[in-house]
Amino acid sequence: MKKFLTLFLTFTMVFTLASCTSKAPETLIEETKPKEQIEEIIEEVIPEEIEVKAGVFWYDFSDAFLSTVRDALNSELDALGIQYTNYDAASTQARQNVQIESAIANGVNLLIVNIVDTAAIDAAQNITDIARVADVPVIFFNREVDDSVINSYENACFVGTRAAEAGEAQGIMIGKYIAENYDDIDLNCDGYISYIYLVGEIGCYYSDATIDVNLEDHPYYAAFTSSQTNVATRLLNITTPKIELICSEAPDVRSMSVIPYCNAVLTMANKPELTYYDANNTDKYQPSNWSKTTAFEIMETALSTNPMDGDAPIEVVIANNDDAALGCVEALNNKGWNTGEGNTIPVFGVDYTADAAAAIEEGKMVGSILQSATGMAETIADLVENVMNGEHVFDGAVEVFNVDEDANKIRVPYEIKMKEEN
Structure with a gap:
């Protein structure tokens, strides 16, 4: 667009100069040669198109x-x-x-x-x-x-995308949903929400990343809450201790942002932080490698140790991508949960794939983060x-x-x- 504007202005300038001169037309054409000049201008202003x-x-x-x-x-x-x-x-x-x-x-x-x-x-x-x-x-x-x-x-x-944004947006979405539906999600009525977290992959180039949780003026928090009614209006600034992500030993900063942001929203709503379903898992996550099959297997194992009708059921599923979230949904389906009717726990993903969008519409998932x-x-x-x-x-x-x-x-x-x- 800029080139064509430049070319247009150049044409205008050349012909304006030609019309303003007092010399005879023959002399003008002989001395200024506007056609040749314009051809040279075209070559300079519009580079030759490259065959890519x-x-x-x-x-x-x-x-x-x-x-x-x-x-x-x-x-x-x-x-x-x-x-x-x-x-x-x-x-x-x-x-x-x-x-x-x-x-x-x-x-x-x-x-x-x-x-x-x-x-x-x-x-x-x-x-x-x-x-x-x-x-x-x-x-x-x-x-x-x-x-x-x-x-x-x-x-x-x-x-x-900015790596941390998906995690921040997902954490805010999850925290707000849990805060507004806390009693319904707390299946065993112990006052705490038990979750399972499936990260994408272990290993990242962030060797020394810091996660600072700040909801004040956060674009996703502001946009999300401004269109909702049942949300606390008080903003809370929370800075977590520095988290060092060591390559080959930790998931990326996107993954590590989810739970801190979720807990910040819960704290703001005067609710307890999430508790991991497996107390022996000090990492508080399991890698699914973005795989639906792997996520299905992880969730099946988790449901065998923490059955939905037991004393310590899994109450929320969080996944770094929709395929992993849908793998968990399939495992829940096998137990009669999250079929779109009846017993359901919140499942959250990232990417907003067509399959995830359908699952959300059918009530099998609660939400996802659109990566366009x-x-x-x-x-x-x-x-x-x-x-x-x-x-x-x-x-x-x-x-x-x-x-x-x-x-x-x-x-x-x-x-x-x-x-x-x-």
Whole structure:
């Protein structure tokens, strides 16, 4: 758009000058040669369009949320009319590395990478170095890479969400729901809410992250509570002790944000903090590796030790993704719970996949956090279009998107999703 505006103004200037001169038309044409000048201006103002051949590298085709991103991104890239190929790393970083090197050798001139290994900087840095040597732009997306990696190459950037936001939004959603329905959720009437928590994966690049819980002016808290009626109005600032997340030993900061934010909302409502169903589990979480099957198995085991009709039932299910939440729902279904009718406990997820949206509507889940697949795909497509137009991959991004201060990273916002009241 800026180029065409510049071109229009240039045309106007040239012809205005031509109309204002007192020289004879023959002399004017001979001396100014506006046609030749305009052709030169077009070449300077509008760079030659580049034939883009993109490689889109996915950490695992089986990931439910990323399947929705892939469908959306395929549509966007088809609309742009570029050549592209999708690659499945099947959760193996070494395989993804080989795929990228092979793609570049076969003429790919744009890398769009959903990296496998987020536990260390080396994997993303290696891909960035490969892109630099080949002189091709690289757009990382969805799975976080370190700022230092992005800053190491001028043609590298990232599109994704702020890791902690999903956890903060989910914690606020859960805390408010429990506070408003406390007596109904407290199945054994002991005054406490027992929960099970399924995190995504163990290992992250956050080696020293601090979680500060602050509800005052928090965007998700403000947006969520302003449209609700039964909520305490007093805001509470709580700063938790510093939590150090050690790679390969802890889940990421998104996972670690959920319970502190939930407990902050409960404290504000004068309710006790959540208690983990298994007192022997000092971590107070179990990794599901984003897998519905793994989550189903974990939940089945938990229900065998803490049956729903026993003295210490599980009263809330929290999962870092919808597939894991739905795996827990299936295990509950086998016990006659969360079928959409009758006995139900709150189940919460993240991603707001189509299956989760249906489960929420049917009353099998309470809520999820929307991570917009369409928004992510559209943002990536805008950057691809820059490359097509011969511009820098990140050109104009700061003016249009929510961009980090310290690196070329675009943040796509989340949204709390629950069943709408009739």
